[in-house]
Amino acid sequence: MKHSPLSLALAAALTALAGCATPPSNPTAEVNLVALNDLHGNLEATRFTYAGVGDTAPRTVMAGGIDTLAGALAQWRREDGELLLVGAGDMVGASPALSAMWADEPTIAALDMLGLAVTSAGNHEFDGGRKELLRQQHGGCDSPRPEKACRYEARFGGAKFGYLAANVVDAQSGKTILPAYRILEAKGVKIAFIGTVLKGTTDVVAASGIAGLRFGDEADAVNRLLPELRAQGVGAFVVLIHEGGRTESEYNKQYCDNLEGDLVPVVQRLDPAIRLVISGHSHKGYLCKVGNTVVTQAQMGGHMLSRIRLVVDKATGNIVDVGARNVVIEQGAFPAEPKAAAYLAALRERSNRELAxxxxxxxxxxxxxxxxxxxxxxxxxxxxxxxxxxxxxxxxxxxxxxxxxxxxxxxxxxxxxxxxxxxxxxxxxxxxxxxxxxxxxxxxxxxxxxxxxxxxxxxxxxxxxxxxxxxxxxxxxxxxxxxxxxxxxxxxxxxxxxxxxxxxxxxxxxxxxxxxxxxxxxxxxxxxxxxxxxxxxxxxxxxxxxxxxxxxxxxxxxxx
Structure with missing residues (x-):
């Protein structure tokens, strides 16, 4: 069969147009998080014994330290420049002398160096009362610990990262003393991080420091925020909660279904749209599921970090999948980041003269x-x-x-x-x-x-x-x-x-x-x-x- 010159030209043009067509865009975005909890001012590596899935005997290593933590984060940020570092409380308090003797100001500075974006407040953030927590956030030298505050550096500017506490309100005004949430954006999608501290904080910190504060139900505080967040175009929600659980499962088992403790009923009462809860307080390493919600914790002291992948539907903004794994931050596994290593060396040199x-x-x-x-x-x-x-x-x-x-x-x-x-x-x-x-x-x-x-x-x-x-x-x-x-x-x-x-x-x-x-x-x-x-x-x-x-x-x- 013969084709006319006109039909051949038309076919060629259609073929060319087909070759120039834009392929359909990916309907989802992958957002990478790293989570840290219960650092407790551990700026140096400490001894850590652990066993994971398939291990026949526990291993004891030196793990953590801000130099190694910074090295791990630097490596992962080279893979994804939009990676977000978030926390689940007790970053300071009950700290080793290297941090405690300076009112934990070096730890605040180190967390800024690591690029922490937000963290829930933990009960230990209230050790010095409302006044000291707000000083740690906003800076200044007016502290209930005057013998320690502003002694490492003459001016303390406060944390660049944000503390969150959706369930802590001033009893007189009824308003939260810290922001309840922060909306962050990565890969073109909005994610709301909502922070809470255990409602039992009143049992574990000095009453004088938290006079006039109410610590409310964690799940209620989170759930009531969702309409407000949706009105701002947010469909992805992550809870940072300083409350913990326990499990017999290994720190790296994906995913345990036997989580127990005070955290579990809180998660069970959360809105089903919440697919990820990052927890702290119990100093356990776990990757578990409670219903359809992934619940993580990365032990304590900087020994572990949780690496979390969120798959977000671009059209709805909703989280459609969550993947997580816990990584032991063993010294030598990641090269020390030079700036963090230099900061730690200077801190040691100045502190050790007194501590020794x-x-x-x-x-x-x-x-x-x-x-x-x-x-x-x-x-x-x-x-x-x-x-x-x-x-x-x-x-x-x-x-x-x-x-x-x-x-x-x-x-x-x-x-x-x-x-x-x-x-x-x-x-x-x-x-x-x-x-x-x-x-x-x-x-x-x-x-x-x-x-x-x-x-x-x-x-x-x-x-x-x-x-x-x-x-x-x-x-x-x-x-x-x-x-x-x-x-x-x-x-x-x-x-x-x-x-x-x-x-x-x-x-x-x-x-x-x-x-x-x-x-x-x-x-x-x-x-x-x-x-x-x-x-x-x-x-x-x-x-x-x-x-x-x-x-x-x-x-x-x-x-x-």
């Missing part, structure tokens, strides 16, 4: 928080004894200490000598001692409160000072478990008054010990618990009886 100062020699290479007797520890005894000694000029007869306030073992250097930095790592919170009157009956009630709502499993028993002993039987009903209480070898008199020393956190009734708040004739000593500890170590060495040995007889005796 010897305090006292003790009896053993280390005094530990744990031990065969889970009810008390050698270090718990030591810290309670130190509180009692510091409180004696105010009439103290008994010293109490909460286990959660003892952050690390008391380590030593050569010759079993404790340095200032090692002592500060043990008691980093900057609490001060309060001495008060409590009746014998109140002390009995206080001891019984250790088992209320089974909280003893989480917080452990109070640590008690020399000369104070008691027995307990956990098989008996709540409120009737304690017996044979003795002070200085004399049975407790319910009607007598006793002088009790405790840190201000406990003295205000925190950690679910409301009986402490009922103490009268209070002496606000102003003595930091760190100072009481170092003074006690020095005194024991001078007396020729170095501290650190466990008592011959337990102070707390469990009746089996």
């Amino acid at each position: 100062r010897p305090v006292a020699r003790i009896a053993v290479p280390a005094v530990t928080r744990g031990g065969d007797n889970a009810d008390e520890s050698a270090l718990g005894n030591l810290v309670a004894d130190a509180a009692l000694m510091a409180g004696r000029p105010f009439g103290a007869q008994i010293g109490f200490m909460n286990r959660g306030g003892i952050r690390q073992n008391l380590e030593t250097g050569a010759g079993n000598v404790v340095s200032k930095g090692q002592a500060l790592a043990t008691l980093p919170f900057g609490n001060t001692l309060v001495v008060m009157d409590l009746a014998g009956a109140q002390i009995r009630t206080l001891l019984e409160q250790q088992w209320v709502a089974d909280k003893v499993k989480v917080r452990g028993l109070l640590q008690v000072s020399e000369g104070f002993t008691y027995k307990y039987d956990a098989r008996k009903p709540e409120g009737a478990r304690v017996s044979d209480i003795s002070v200085g070898g004399v049975p407790l008199d319910d009607n007598a008054m006793y002088r009790v020393a405790a840190n201000n956190f406990l003295a205000e009734g925190n950690d679910a010990f409301p009986e402490f708040a009922k103490g009268t004739n209070r002496a606000e000593t102003g003595i930091p618990d760190f100072d009481s500890l170092t003074a006690y170590l020095v005194r024991r060495e001078r007396e020729g009886k170095p501290a650190g040995q466990a008592p011959a007889q337990p102070r707390i005796q469990r009746i089996q």
